Amino acid sequence: MSRIEVLLCAGTACLSSGAREVKAALLEALAEEGLTGEVRIVETGCMGPCELGPIMLVYPEGIYYIRVKPADVREIVREHFLKGRPVRRLLWAGELPESKEIPFFSRQLKVVLANCGRIDPEDIEEYIAVGGYEALSRVLTEMSPEDVIEEIKRSGLRGRGGAGFPTGLKWELVRMAEGSPKYIICNADEGDPGAFMDRAILEGDPHAVLEGMAIAAYAVGAQHGYIYVRAEYPLAVQRLETAISQARRYGLLGEGILETDFSFDVEIRVGAGAFVCGEETALIASIEGRRGEPRPRPPYPARSGPFGKPTLINNVETFANVRHIVVRGADWFSSIGTEKSKGTKVFALAGQVKNTGLVEVPMGITLRELVYDIGGGAPNGKKIKAVQIGGPSGGCLPESLFHLPVDYEALTEHGAIMGSGGIIVLDESACMVNVAKFFLEFTSEESCGKCTPCRVGTKIMLGILERIARGEGTEEDLVRLEELGHMIRDASLCGLGQTAPNPVLSSLRYFRDEFLAHIRDKRCPAGVCPDLIHYVVVPELCRACDRCRQACPTGAAQGTPGNPPYRIELSACINCGACFDACPFGAIERRPGRKER
Amino acid sequence: MITLKLNGREVRAQEGQTILEVAREHGVRIPTLCYLEGLSPRGSCRLCLVEVRNWGGKLVPACATQVEEGMDVVTHNERINRIRRLVLEMLFVERNHICAFCVSSGHCELQDLAVELGMDHVTLPYRYPGLAMDLSHEDYGIDHNRCVLCGRCVRACSEVEGAFTWGFQGRGIQIQVAPDLGGPWGDSETCTSCGKCVQACPTGALFEKGVGTAAQTKRPEVILEVTERRPRV
Numbered sequence: 136m137s138r139i140e141v142l143l144c145a146g147t148a149c150l151s152s153g154a155r156e157v158k159a160a161l162l163e164a165l166a167e168e169g170l171t172g173e174v175r176i177v178e179t180g181c182m183g184p185c186e187l188g189p190i191m192l193v194y195p196e197g198i199y200y201i202r203v204k205p206a207d208v209r210e211i212v213r214e215h216f217l218k219g220r221p222v223r224r225l226l227w228a229g230e231l232p233e234s235k236e237i238p239f240f241s242r243q244l245k246v247v248l249a250n251c252g253r254i255d256p257e258d259i260e261e262y263i264a265v266g267g268y269e270a271l272s273r274v275l276t277e278m279s280p281e282d283v284i285e286e287i288k289r290s291g292l293r294g295r296g297g298a299g300f301p302t303g304l305k306w307e308l309v310r311m312a313e314g315s316p317k318y319i320i321c322n323a324d325e326g327d328p329g330a331f332m333d334r335a336i337l338e339g340d341p342h343a344v345l346e347g348m349a350i351a352a353y354a355v356g357a358q359h360g361y362i363y364v365r366a367e368y369p370l371a372v373q374r375l376e377t378a379i380s381q382a383r384r385y386g387l388l389g390e391g392i393l394e395t396d397f398s399f400d401v402e403i404r405v406g407a408g409a410f411v412c413g414e415e416t417a418l419i420a421s422i423e424g425r426r427g428e429p430r431p432r433p434p435y436p437a438r439s440g441p442f443g444k445p446t447l448i449n450n451v452e453t454f455a456n457v458r459h460i461v462v463r464g465a466d467w468f469s470s471i472g473t474e475k476s477k478g479t480k481v482f483a484l485a486g487q488v489k490n491t492g493l494v495e496v497p498m499g500i501t502l503r504e505l506v507y508d509i510g511g512g513a514p515n516g517k518k519i520k521a522v523q524i525g526g527p528s529g530g531c532l533p534e535s536l537f538h539l540p541v542d543y544e545a546l547t548e549h550g551a552i553m554g555s556g557g558i559i560v561l562d563e564s565a566c567m568v569n570v571a572k573f574f575l576e577f578t579s580e581e582s583c584g585k586c587t588p589c590r591v592g593t594k595i596m597l598g599i600l601e602r603i604a605r606g607e608g609t610e611e612d613l614v615r616l617e618e619l620g621h622m623i624r625d626a627s628l629c630g631l632g633q634t635a636p637n638p639v640l641s642s643l644r645y646f647r648d649e650f651l652a653h654i655r656d657k658r659c660p661a662g663v664c665p666d667l668i669h670y671v672v673v674p675e676l677c678r679a680c681d682r683c684r685q686a687c688p689t690g691a692a693q694g695t696p697g698n699p700p701y702r703i704e705l706s707a708c709i710n711c712g713a714c715f716d717a718c719p720f721g722a723i724e725r726r727p728g729r730k731e732r
Numbered sequence: 733m734i735t736l737k738l739n740g741r742e743v744r745a746q747e748g749q750t751i752l753e754v755a756r757e758h759g760v761r762i763p764t765l766c767y768l769e770g771l772s773p774r775g776s777c778r779l780c781l782v783e784v785r786n787w788g789g790k791l792v793p794a795c796a797t798q799v800e801e802g803m804d805v806v807t808h809n810e811r812i813n814r815i816r817r818l819v820l821e822m823l824f825v826e827r828n829h830i831c832a833f834c835v836s837s838g839h840c841e842l843q844d845l846a847v848e849l850g851m852d853h854v855t856l857p858y859r860y861p862g863l864a865m866d867l868s869h870e871d872y873g874i875d876h877n878r879c880v881l882c883g884r885c886v887r888a889c890s891e892v893e894g895a896f897t898w899g900f901q902g903r904g905i906q907i908q909v910a911p912d913l914g915g916p917w918g919d920s921e922t923c924t925s926c927g928k929c930v931q932a933c934p935t936g937a938l939f940e941k942g943v944g945t946a947a948q949t950k951r952p953e954v955i956l957e958v959t960e961r962r963p964r965v
C-alpha cells in the first residue's frame with residue numbers, strides 16, 4: 136500500500152503547461168529519496184482551474200499545489216512527503232490546505248466531474264472501484280427499458296448540448312419510433328470557441344460516457360453507437376479508445392453484456408471540426424459521409440437519423456449524468472436545481488474574473504454567485520458589467536440581472552441561452568458594440584451557407600455593426616438590426632442561424648446607450664473601437680523620455696527629450712496605440728470620442 | 733388519410749405528402765425557389781416558409797415538411813409576407829441581379845418572384861462581390877454573380893443524371909457551386925454535357941452558350957418529365 140497518493144492533472148491545459156515534465160521530475164526525486172514504493176502517482180483528467188496549472192493534489196491531506204514546476208518537485212518531496220510540511224508558496228492562494236476551504240470549490244457541486252481529477256481515466260479498475268458500471272448492471276438485471284425511461288423522465292434531466300430538450304422524452308420517442316436498427320450518437324463535437332466541458336469529461340472520465348450510452352441503448356433498443364469527436368481532441372480520442380477496449384475486455388461492451396442477452400458496441404468518428412457539424416442533422420450527414428450541412432427538421436433524428444434509421448443523439452454531459460440518476464435515483468437528481476432545470480451544469484468560466492476554468496454548479500445558482508463567489512470577482516478592481524452566457528450565440532446579460540438563476544427558461548426569457556456552458560465575464564473595459572460584432576463575426580463565418588437568412592442576413596447585420604463601430608451608424612440602423620435579427624432567428628434553417636442574432640439583440644436590449652454613444656456622440660465609452668477614441672498626453676505625468684516619439688509610426692507623437700510635456704499631433708495620429716503601449720509612465724491616455732480632424 | 737387545417741379550412745391529405753403539395757392541390761400558391769418538382773426538396777431558400785400555429789407558430793419550409801395529423805398551417809399573413817420579402821431582398825443583394833444585363837431577363841424565376849411578392853425596390857445594401865464566370869465548357873457557361881445557391885443544378889446532376897459533377901464548395905457567404913470540387917467546368921471528367929443543370933437553373937447563372945436573351949428560355953419541367961418516366965427506386 137502506498138502511503139501518499141499524488142493526483143497529477145493530465146488534462147490538455149496542464150499537459151501544455153508542463154505536467155509531463157513535472158511527473159518526470161517527481162519520479163526522479165522519489166527514486167532519489169527511496170520513496171518510489173510509498174507514493175502512488177495517478178494521472179487524472181482536468182481538475183478545473185486550468186490557468187493555475189500544472190496542478191498536483193496530494194492525499195491523504197488533500198493538499199492542492201498550483202503552478203508546480205519541475206524545479207519545485209524536490210522541495211515538495213523532501214519537505215512535504217518526508218517531513219510532513221506542505222510547501223506553502225505553492226498552495227492555492229497561500230491557504231492551507233483542503234480544497235473544501237477554497238470557495239472556488241465549496242460553491243460547486245461535482246456530479247458529472249466528480250471523477251475528473253480523482254481517478255486514472257486510463258484504468259477501468261479505478262472507475263469500477265468508485266462505483267462505475269454499477270448503474271449498467273442494475274439496469275440490465277433489475278429494470279425494463281420502460282423503467283429506465285421512466286426514471287430518466289422523472290429525474291427531469293434535460294439535454295446539455297444546448298437546447299435543453301427533456302432527455303427521457305427523447306429516449307421514449309426513439310424507443311417508440313418504427314424501424315431498425317436504431318442508433319445512439321454521442322455528440323462530442325464541442326465547437327464553441329473556449330468551451331472544453333465535454334473534452335474534460337471525455338479525458339477525465341470516459342467510462343461514464345460509455346456507461347450512459349450503454350444504458351440509453353438498452354432503453355431505446357439500439358445495439359450500435361457512435362461517438363462523434365472533433366479532430367482537435369486527440370487526447371480525448373485516445374482515452375476513449377483505451378476505455379472502449381478495456382470495457383470490451385471486461386464484457387461491458389460488445390456481445391452479451393454482463394452475461395445478459397443485451398449487446399451494444401461503440402465506434403468513434405472523428406469530425407473535421409466545422410462549428411456547424413455539432414448541429415445534429417449536420418453531424419448525421421457527416422457520419423453518412425456527406426457534406427456536413429443541416430437539413431430541415433422534422434423529421435427529427437428520433438425518427439430519421441443516419442441512413443434514415445431512428446436515432447438517439449445526446450451530448451457528452453447528458454450521457455455522463457445518466458449513471459448517477461440510476462444509482463442515486465430520480466428523486467435525488469430532481470432535488471437539485473429549479474422547477475424545470477434539474478441537476479448540475481458544467482461551465483467554462485472565462486473573461487475578467489480571478490478564477491477561470493471549468494466549474495460544475497447546481498442549477499438555480501445565481502449568476503452573481505457564479506461570478507463573485509466561484510469566479511472571485513474582477514481581478515483588477517474594475518467594475519464587472521455583464522456576462523455573455525451560452526457560447527457564441529448566447530446573450531449578454533447586465534449586472535442588474537445577476538440575480539437570475541442558472542435555469543433554461545430564465546436565461547432564454549432574458550435573451551440569453553444556457554447553450555453548452557460558456558460564460559464570459561465582461562468588465563467596464565469591454566465595448567458592447569464590439570462584443571456583439573465579435574460574436575456575429577464568428578457565427579457568420581461559421582454559417583454553412585445553405586439557407587438565405589443566415590448566409591446573407593448575418594453578413595448584412597455585421598456590416599451595420601461595423602458601420603456603427605466606425606461612428607457612421609444611424610438610429611435607424613438599430614431598428615434595422617432588430618428587424619433583421621428577428622427575421623434571421625425565425626426564418627433560418629438550423630439552430631446556428633436561429634441563435635446567431637442573440638448577442639446583438641441582447642446587447643441592444645440592455646446596452647442601447649452604448650450603441651447610441653457611438654452613433655450620436657461618435658464616442659466609444661469603453662475606449663475600444665479604434666475610430667471612436669483618441670490619445671492625449673497628460674502633461675503632469677510626461678517625463679519627456681522620448682519613447683512615444685520613437686514608437687509612433689507617423690510622427691504624430693512629438694517633443695524634445697528632457698523637455699516635457701510631449702504632445703500628440705492628432706491630424707497625423709492613426710490611433711494605432713503604439714505610444715500608449717510604449718509609455719513607461721502611463722502618461723498617454725486613451726479617451727473616448729473621435730479626435731478632432 | 734390525414735386531416736389538417738390549411739388557412740383555417742379543413743383539408744384531407746395522403747400520408748407522406750408535403751405541405752406544398754397539399755397546398756397546390758387546393759389551389760393555394762406558395763412561392764418557391766430552391767424547390768423543383770422531380771428533385772428532392774432542399775428547404776434552403778426559405779421562400780416557402782409557412783406558419784404552423786399549433787407548433788408554437790414555428791415556421792417550416794412547405795416544400796420539405798410532410799403534413800401531420802391535426803396540423804394548423806397558415807400560408808400567408810403579415811409576418812410570413814414580411815419574411816418572404818426580406819428573404820427575396822437578401823437574394824437580390826447578395827450577388828448581382830441587374831436584370832437589364834442578364835441573358836435570362838424575362839425568363840427568370842427570381843424576377844417573377846419579385847413581381848409576385850411586390851418587391852419593387854430593395855432596402856438592403858448591395859454586396860456586388862464581382863465573381864468570376866466560367867466559360868470553359870464547350871456548350872454551357874456559369875455566371876456565379878447570378879447564382880442564388882438553390883442547389884437545383886447540384887440535385888439535377890446527381891439525382892437525375894447521376895453524374896455528380898456539381899457540388900457546393902466553401903461555406904457562409906463564400907459558398908459556391910463548383911464542378912468536380914473546383915477547377916474549370918470544361919475540364920470536368922464527370923460532366924456528360926447533358927444540360928440538365930442549365931434547364932434546372934432558375935436564373936441566368938447557368939446558360940447555354942451562343943443563345944441570345946430572347947431564346948434563353950429554360951425548361952425546368954424536363955426534370956420532372958425525365959423522372960416520371962423512370963421506375964422509382
Ligand SMILES: Cc1cc2nc3c(=O)[nH]c(=O)nc-3n(C[C@H](O)[C@H](O)[C@H](O)COP(=O)(O)O)c2cc1C
Binds near residue numbers: 324325453630
Ligand atoms: C450550430 C450548432 C452547433 C451545435 N454544437 C453542438 C455540440 O458541439 N455538442 C452538442 O452536444 N450539441 C451541439 N448542438 C446541439 C445538437 O444539435 C443537439 O441538440 C444535441 O446534441 C442534442 O443533445 P442533448 O439533448 O443531450 O443536448 C449544436 C447545435 C447547433 C445549432
Ligand code: SF4
Binds near residue numbers: 429590627
Ligand atoms: S442557419 Fe446557417 S448554418 Fe444553419 S443551415 Fe442555414 S446557413 Fe447553414
Ligand code: SF4
Binds near residue numbers: 909935938
Ligand atoms: S447555378 Fe443555378 S441551379 Fe445551380 S445553385 Fe446557382 S442558381 Fe441554383
Ligand code: FES
Binds near residue numbers: 764776779780794
Ligand atoms: S422552396 Fe422551400 S425552402 Fe426553397
